[in-house]
Amino acid sequence: MDPNDEIAELEYEIALLRKKLHEKESKLIQLKGQCQVALDFFVDVEEPSTSGSSVSSSSQPQEVVRKVVKLPSWAITRYSRQIILPEIGVSGQAKLCVSKVLVVGVGGLGCPAAMYLAGAGVGQIGLVDYDTVDLTNLHRQVLHLERDQDISKVESAADKLRSINSNIKVVTYNVQLNSKNAEEIANGYHLVLDCTDNIPSRYLLNDLCVFLKIPLISGSALKMDGQLSIYGYKAPLTRDSTYQYRGPCYRCVFPKPPPPETIGSCSAQGVAGPVPGIIGTLQALEAIKYLTDISNEKLLVGRLLIFDGEDMTVRITSLRPRNSKCAVCSKKPTIRALGDYEAFCKTSAREQELELDILPEKRRITATYLNRMLTDNLSKNGPPIVIDVRSEGEFRMCRIEGSLSSPKEKFGQVQMEKVSKLLKSRNNEIVFICRRGNDSQIVVRQLLDGVDRMYHDRLYDVIGGLHQWAKQVDPDFPIY
Amino acid sequence: MCALKIDLLFGGGAELLFDKIKKRQVELPPLNKYFSDAKKTEWTIREFIVWIKDNLLREREELFIQGDSVRPGILVLVNDSDWELCGELDYQLQNNDCIMFISTLHGG
């Protein structure tokens, strides 16, 4: 038998078995859920008092009050390795078991964070993500497997979390978090982990957490760098103190969003898998510490952790205190409801797939036509010069044979002059290309505005960039 | 007054605007030697940002500077503390200070 056929047959059989297994597992979870909801595995020791008179309720850190429960023996065995720690202990574990944590973003940060929270026995984990699993996610999004491609990230992650711990409740929200649905989704959670990948979501989550009076553990990662801090923290009020420590919120530290052109993304600039792994893992650690009522001096509150994986340095820096004039967390806030964060940040919360159209039609050619220009000698002036405006790293990864590199990021006066010289000294057409056909248009636009009109009809842009090249011309060209 | 030695650090991607060099030591002359119209010798971060723009920033200064300060999304740290804790632009540089410009990240 042809080994390729055998592989295909095995893959098919395995997929069928998996489907069957998944159905049975879902049924099991459903039945288990009917018998006992995870949080109710635990017997109440006492009802949380709302008057604030009992010892237990005054030690509660937040206004969303957690039940006080007695751990059954299976739980003591299961979580014994962390219960042994004096920092956690039986009481800390009991708190974890009735805590609800919302993880927003189930990618490079959210996967490891959620794994450790599930392992630690956090009673309810909510997962929010609108996206589906893509092959390019797998180097860092460790809850997703090859077989999960194209299925929803929250379902893929929930599946694995339930296998790690069937004694917790996992709730999935397969939506894009926005100002309309955020409050309803986050209601009842004790803590939010910001594992998102964009700036509007970061401001949205900050304001949401300030309104709900719960802290936000905010992680981020790009390339070889990671950052982490806890925003909007409020120390528990104790009976004998009137002073309540409050840490800064995200807006206290970053009142204005960065200009959109300065914002990087993992898909455009890359990320080393273990970097979000480290930051997400630290988010889980801070979450466990917070939920077990460890004091704010020991939490990353009012401090920012800066991880540089290239030099392997970690800096812990002191942030400014809470801003008494903060737009959202001060006594007289100017923001009292969730707003339009995409407008505020002038950028989209989803991975941008914008399609620019800023060139005259004549200046735009298809990938098929570029291929003809390169191979069929269409012009008496010889084949065109192809200039690739993606980053150096992307150019090294894959390129059209014979193309030259001139990254758009660095495309300034010097590069303009180089192209001008090329136009003057030679008669070839010059074709600009990028990944999706947006940056190349920006560069050609810059040139049309900058070089003599007589050269304009020798400048071209490839519609849809290398993605279209892969579709129309070279099926072996990697799409990324 | 002799030259002021400053450890200048860039991180979080801000180094891309400065030849990808994350760490360097710079020496600053007395302020009135650098800005002939200055009436004092001491540097504050306000003048230091201008010095950085003049001496280190190659192009696209809008990715680093806005007005007379750094753009939103760049955090300035003076000896590992948020510069707001020590006077922001008016902080007077001391010999051997470590000044870091860190770009905030949003990926995940």
Ligand SMILES: [Zn+2]
């Ligand atoms: Zn604030």
